[in-house]
Amino acid sequence: MQYHRPTSFNEAAALANQATGETRFLAGGTDVLVQLRADIVTPDTLIDIKSIPGVGDISQAPDGSWTIGIAVPGAEMREHIQLGKDWPGLVEAMDLIGSTQVQGRATLVGNLCNGSPAADSVPAMVAAGVELSVTGPTGSRRIAAVDVPVAPGRTSLAKGEVVSAVHVPARGKNAGDAYLRFIPRTEMDIAVVGCAINLTLDTDGTVTAARVALGAVAPTVLLVEDAANALIGSSLDEEALNRLAEAASAACNPISDKRGTVEFRTHVAGVLAKRTAKIAYARAQGENT
Amino acid sequence: MKKIHVTTTVNNDNVEFLCDPRETLLDVLRDRLNLTGAKEGCGTGDCGACSVTVDGRLVCSCLVLGAEAEGKKIATVEGIAKGEELHPLQHKFIEYAALQCGICTPGILVAAKSLLEKNPDPTETEVRYWLAGNLCRCTGYDKIIRAVMDTAADMREAS
DSSP states (O other): OEEEOOHHHHHHHHHHHHSOOOOEEESSSSTTHHHHHHHSOOOSSEEEEGGSSTTTTTEOTTOOOEEETTBBBBBHHHHHHHHHHHHHHHHHHHHHHSHHHHTTTBHHHHHHTTTOOOSSSHHHHHHHTTTEEEETTTTEEEEEGGGGGEEETTTTTTTTTTEHHHHHEOOOEEEEEEEEEOSSSSOOOSEEEEEEEEEEEESSOOOOEEEEEEESSSSOOOOOOHHHHHTTTTTHHHHHHHHHHHHHHHHHOOBBTTOHHHHEEEEEEEHHHHHHHHHHHHHHHOOOO | OOOOEEEEEEEEEEEEEETTOOOOOHHHHIIOOOOOOOSSSSSSSSSOEEEEEEETTTEEEEGGGGGTTOOOEEEOOGSSSBBBBOOOOHHHHHTTTTTTTTTHHHHHHHHHHHHHHHOOOOHHHHHHHHHSSSSSSSSSSSHHHHHHHHHHHHHHOOO
């Protein structure tokens, strides 16, 4: 195994483009090194991208949007007070992953590019409308988080492409997000169903924009437009919540495994969507929940 | 295979070592630096027995490569006591008999110290969540949690 420590994303992309065999980028390593240790994937080329300037930074632009470095671990997000005020759902989703020790290393981009359908931070990123900068051998592009996973363990990134920054939109007024997952215990588990919702209200409390994302109920994260439409124009009355639950359940295409059956996951997606929407709505109204 | 030369700091001592690119920080600590306090339980980041801090951040050393230690500040259980003088957590773990076989103990000490540095007045729930990544198959956790809570109270009083 070749270990590289490039100091720019262009250099990282060039290294990956020239490499043969299995190539992995190393940031937090909480998936890559587990796979290495368990003999699941032994990379021929490992490119440690933590020596690139800025990868550990969280910064806010004058327009209120955020840029999160690709090596920022969950623990740093959790400790960033203003980021947590703007995007509590995103921060909480990331914080649910693994132990304190895992939080010291695990990153948003790692969670996304590992390609697990059950990744906790991914529905939250999709609901928030997160975009990624991607650096490749021939230049850079910007891609929505929802377009990165294409199948379990697979992404749309081409050979030589590396995610170089995470862009979180400006929070804006009267808006809030939330993430909930179902697990059969209280900590240290993998989502059976995950649901993230991001809402914007007008001053009367009517939902003007909504994004609803589901995890662990399909081969990839789902952005459910019907579920969002069920909320838009409502004040989150019981009828709108029931329509939301129906649309969320209808979008599910899960598998049965040891964590849950198809029927259970489909039902729980609807239940979680209602609960998540209520939290996002309360936050959009300025409640500190 | 070509070895990587690494310069780092372990418990405030400057150290240098050569390691294979696949070698973990845990392997390096135990096999090259003879610091056998950090234990290998699972080797895949689940049990916390290999807990150390890297630049003040609690991590599993089995999920860090030795090569990644370059230029970092590593702290292990060996650095918790000051010479012969035990850290208050170590005293309390003895007083409460918060261990049986002891495999998990170094990791739990490192993790608990890291918690108390960030939060000198944790609730029991906060202690339990913070230590959720440190598995102990002997004690049932109760004595560990009480030892940490009592240490925190003593340290607050002393400061």
